[in-house]
Amino acid sequence: MTLTKDSFDALLEWLDPDRDKAGQSYEAIRCGLIRIFVSKGLVDAEFYADETVDRVVKRLPEIRADYVNEPARYFIGVARNVIREALRRKEVTTDVLPEFPTFRTGQSEMADCLAKCLKSLPHEKLELIHDYHVYEGKRKIASHREMAGERSISVGALRTRAHHVRTSLETCVNRCMEDRRNKTVGDRHNNRAASRRVHHS
Numbered sequence: 001m002t003l004t005k006d007s008f009d010a011l012l013e014w015l016d017p018d019r020d021k022a023g024q025s026y027e028a029i030r031c032g033l034i035r036i037f038v039s040k041g042l043v044d045a046e047f048y049a050d051e052t053v054d055r056v057v058k059r060l061p062e063i064r065a066d067y068v069n070e071p072a073r074y075f076i077g078v079a080r081n082v083i084r085e086a087l088r089r090k091e092v093t094t095d096v097l098p099e100f101p102t103f104r105t106g107q108s109e110m111a112d113c114l115a116k117c118l119k120s121l122p123h124e125k126l127e128l129i130h131d132y133h134v135y136e137g138k139r140k141i142a143s144h145r146e147m148a149g150e151r152s153i154s155v156g157a158l159r160t161r162a163h164h165v166r167t168s169l170e171t172c173v174n175r176c177m178e179d180r181r182n183k184t185v186g187d188r189h190n191n192r193a194a195s196r197r198v199h200h201s
Contacts, residue, residue: 007057014064015071025139029072032134033079039118039130040083048086052079070146072134113176117169125165132162 012022015029030049037045055078067074118126131147134140148158 007060010060010064011053011057014060025071028139029075029134032072032130033075035133036076036079036130037083039126040087041115042083042086048079048082052082055082070143072139072143073131073146076131076134109180110173110177113173113180114169116176117172120172121165121169129162129165129169132158 012019012026015025016022030053033049033052034045037048042048052075056075059078063074121129128147132144134143144155144158148155151158153161
């Protein structure tokens, strides 16, 4: 399905009666979707984000009257189905990951470490860190309040949980990078030693 002007207008109206706020919500949701797909190592995160939007728009006439939660939550639910389908097709790579600065040339080792650490997270913690970063600004506050309500905890407790997950990720990445640096040093030492043996033989 390709978004038409009418279908896109209907989507914006569902997101917020105020056109400007709706546009901001749409951009925030789409960026959040891209981060989620990148975190799963999907080759074309923007394609999958657009596919998710298309599916939501297609279902909009059926859900808009009865759906009462934040729209972003529905997008995330659809995105998870898209992820499952994509993983079954094995269209996966782990070159870049979300929620950390974009990796420049020479930082592929950090990306690999982050991929490894994300995969080691329990499912509920991975979902929490993804959902926590979907929105920005005022929408983020409302989303966090909803997430806290779903878990029957305070927003402060939710913030603490998200902080603990991110801290554990950073610790894991730092440890992984240190292990890789030590391995690199060891490999260089072994190569020099082998070269000297060849030279003196």
